Amino acid sequence: MITFPLSISANWQCSSSVTGLSLLEQEWLFEPHSLTAKLKNNARSFSVKVLSEQAFSLTKEQQQLLGSSASKALNREVLLLCDNIPMVYAQSWLPNNESQALLHNMGERPLGDVIFQHSALTRNNIEIARFGSSHALQLLVAQLNLPAQPMLGRRSVFSINDYHFLVCEVFLPGAYLYS
Known part of the structure; x- marks a missing residue:
């Protein structure tokens, strides 16, 4: 049985130190714009399946990444599906903040559809990680009847x-x- 939130602990590396990626992998991993829009452009149908959405205590690492002392956030876990095939498992940590309550009530609406509409949106550097065959995410892969392979x-x-x-x-x- 899967317990949410799933761990995505990994050896996260800044994009400049990642080697051995194919051109196709680089194209998708370093997409600077909305991944949702890119997925939609490659599929006849696109949907979001919410796996979990719950209050969550931020770890020290997450607080450091966010540059925040906030201790609580909404943890949202979704699958992004193209033509009913799961393509992406996504997890977001949205600290409690009344000014951004809109991001806390997304339902099955993709986060990318909302945030990329904001002219004030900025993104820090993209970090990359590899998830091996023994990673906790493989439980989800098995449940989805997908082949076990590094991700x-x-x-x-x-x-x-x-x-x-x-x-x-x-x-x-x-x-x-x-x-």
């Missing part, structure tokens, strides 16, 4: 004005970047 993920901190939030996206087996 790649990316994370970055976004800011809208003074509000900072962390987003992590892991490309599931069969995702476009493995074509």
Whole structure:
């Protein structure tokens, strides 16, 4: 049985120190714009399946990444599906902040559809991680009946004005970047 939130602990590396990526992997991992829009452009249908959305205590590492002393955040876990095939497992940490309550009531709406509409949106450097065959995410892969294989993920901190939030996206087996 899977318990949410899933751990995405990994050896996160700044993009400049990651080697051995194919051009296709680089294209997807370093996409500077909305991953949601990129996925939509490559599929006939796109949908979001919410796996979990709950209050969560931020770890010291997450607080440091966010440059925040906030202790609580909304943890949102979703699958991004293209033509009903799970392509991306995404997790976001949205610190409690009344000015950004809109991001706390997303339902099945993609986060990317909302945040990339803000002219004040900025993103810090993209970090990359590899998730091996023994990583906890493989439980989700098995539940989705996808082949067990190493996966790649990316994370970055976004800011809208003074509000900072962390987003992590892991490309599931069969995702476009493995074509």
